[in-house]
Amino acid sequence: MIKGHLLSIADLSKSDALGILATAHELAAITEGPNKKLPTLRGKTIVNLFFEDSTRTRISFETAAKRLSADVINFSAKGSSLSKGESLKDTAQTLQAMGADAVVIRHGSSGAAKRLADTKWISATVINAGDGTHEHPTQALLDAYTIKQHLKTDESDLSNLQVVIVGDILHSRVARSNVLLLTKLGAKVTLVAPPTLLPVGVESWPVEVSYNLDEVLSNCDVVMMLRIQQERMHNSFFPTEREYSRRFGLNSHRLSMLKSSAIVMHPGPMNRGLEISAESADDIKSVVIDQVKNGVSVRMAVLYELLGGVALNTEKNGDQ
């Protein structure tokens, strides 16, 4: 059981992370029944505080919270006081006054979730749903869950799996969280990107780095494609979409180089034809839809552990 906040994968021990995956697994089984709802968080108020647009992550958290019977308030930047320049502090204090038990925050500034948790602006539980180019811990947890589901159903961790993460590592919170979590769980991670999209200092990360996707594909168990944002091209991180796609896109030729057991992942939303071809996205190896589905279970597990306060088995017994 984790306690406090969920701000960074770095704060979780290996057993914390495996515990969340186990809880998610149990919750997934329960919600597959005809009644998807659990009463666990009845009376709790969870605020989705989204300073950046992210329909997918917000809906996923909202679904997770509702399946646990929490009240959910969606607070997005557009059309609210946030777009009128209200500070994070004032927003936090407003939510505090309204009695929020947890704040799920998506913010464009790295460290925003950590600031919310460290300051005295608010006493609610803080869950990081993506902070700038820093971390997106629940995405990494759902990715680990999905990898385990497909490749390691019988074992506890991800040891000896080869994971390749491809794309804009420099600006990717998904990559940072996944590097931390997947290596913690025993996987070997290789980052593939043009040097312009790798951070200076990446050499201190527990990963291999390659500039050549073709060299690493045949050996890997998981290939995770990251979304490329068009604005990167305009800032000369790479010359053209075509050149990027040719060197770093997952096309059908590269798909054929993968082991038969390998899986293809993408955190979404996908740029079909840029970092991933339509054939790859829709191939049998693609687990993109599973990632979305597992996202709900994993986020339920996180909310459950942080706000429920009791181990799952104990509560089930209590209900009987």
Added chain:
Amino acid sequence: MIIISNAKTVDGKKLSLEIENGLISKISNEPIAGGIEANGKLVIPGLVDLHTHLREPGKEDSETVLTGSMAAAAGGYTAISAMANTNPVADTAGVVEQVFRLGKEAGLCDVNPIGAVTKGLNGEQLAEIAAMADSAAKVRIFSDDGKCVSDPLLMRRALEYVKTFNGLIAQHAQDPKLTIDSQMNEGSVSARIGLVGWPAVAEEAIIARDILLADHVSSRLHICHVTTAGGVALIKWAKDRGIQVTAEVTPHHLLLTDDLVENYDPIYKVNPPLRTEKDVWALREALATGVIDIVATDHAPHPIEDKDCEWQAAAFGMVGLETALSVVVKAMIETKLMDWQTLVKRMSTTPAEIAGYAGQGGLIEVGAPANIVLVDAAAKWQVRRDRLNSKSKNTPFDGMELPAMITDVFFNGRRTVAEGKVLNAGD
């Protein structure tokens, strides 16, 4: 008449002195009865800062010339240099004379305005530099600090132009294109915590270019707040070739490193950013040997709301006047890299020489203006942000125990600090 009895010089000699009409009128190695008992405290010349942000006019909620002067006095400074990035910008004789006059009215230290190099700090057109030099404020240092004079042709012209009156250009070395949206030092910490990097090369590229320009036009260049080992190497190279370059380092860059940014507390957000351990040691070494000539505070006050927020929304800068001496003692003397004689050179004598501030940074001798400071070198004190004299409380040293306590300061013979308390002109 003021008598100070039983003080000690930086070279260990007993010293008592009398002050009359703003000057040191008598010096003795015997105690003098009936005055301030110094009990063996160090007596040093008043400190001189070449890099201070006072915020007046325009941001009086952060600092005024008066509150900045109080902070300066408390920190042992008898001369400070008000940076030009006020609102309106100090780019005309009118604004520099206003700041100069406010400094006189505060009466706690010399407030020497620095003039902008370019009009409105916009980096496009020279400000009326000679008019500021000829004004009552007699400006000799020109800087767009906060911004870099990044246009090489404009920098060349500025360096040439100030030769008329032996002025100097103080450059904030930061290539703007290499530092778009930059938040902290670019390295392993920025990679991990996902903040946009401010690479050392963005500072070093400008230092290298400006050294060559200063050489080409035989003018005086001063490099503000050097933060990198590479910058130090370039300045050493320039000095070895006889190029007229001087350089400063801030107290915070001598003590703090970029791993402090880890928790995203904007109290550590400063421009140029905190660098690595390796850079800190290179800066200390350079200050000890004189490759870096002086310590300058880059005192940068900001109101609470500019730091009580998320990292990216926060302002760059730290207050530093009141902790400068103690931080330098901790970084340089406690580490045995430097002695008190050298500290006095780096924080008083040399800055006064570079800027040409008369009556500052001189020897403690009969007939000299009585700009002197008593320091209890053996004492330790704890920094408390709520006890700062500065209007702003953005110190990164809050709660830290520091060596060397300034107890008394005399500015032109008037006691401006008594037992640690600032005495305003009206007191």
